[in-house]
Amino acid sequence: AQKITQTQPGMFVQEKEAVTLDCTYDTSDQSYGLFWYKQPSSGEMIFLIYQGSYDEQNATEGRYSLNFQKARKSANLVISASQLGDSAMYFCAMRGRDTGGFKTIFGAGTRLFVKA
């Protein structure tokens, strides 16, 4: 069965510094996708970044980068130059094949607090 693990319930970072949010996954599938979503206090889910299992380069989107280590089954999110508006919940997710077909599952999330 597929599984996503986020071991950091909460993280603090100083404004303008970089922060890494951890994510490990488990799947027996060779083809899968990894995502990070942001949920601000307003509640909506915002897509941040995607990494395919066959992508050799780490994905980057502006201040977000995904540190993909396939052998370790980790997909950590790196946020550079943190801003106060980055304070939010962050969810790691994986789309892969399981019984019933392709579906996306989520980790428990990490709440990030950015300090001024």
Add this chain to the structure above:
Amino acid sequence: DADVTQTPRNRITKTGKRIMLECSQTKGHDRMYWYRQDPGLGLQLIYYSFDVKDINKGEISDGYSVSRQAQAKFSLSLESAIPNQTALYFCATSVGGGQNTGELFFGEGSRLTVL
């Protein structure tokens, strides 16, 4: 207007009542999903549908049922609501096909409280 619209946005109901949460989308996506969010548990998949004639159970389908009335509409029903179904419910859509990433596009959420 939102591409993925959920109604109602907030609902308070009593134990034993039947509740329907509705989701409609204008994105033209074939795949639709219902997730439930509880604090500390992330989002858990309830049901998903890859087209009108395809319905699949997710991780936590017990106590829920769904209906895919059209490509653009996917409803979630709680036949007899219970307090531990109090949660934030999200509808999401995605595009199928091998070249697509499977990125989910979410509605704004429906907060359900069962007393």
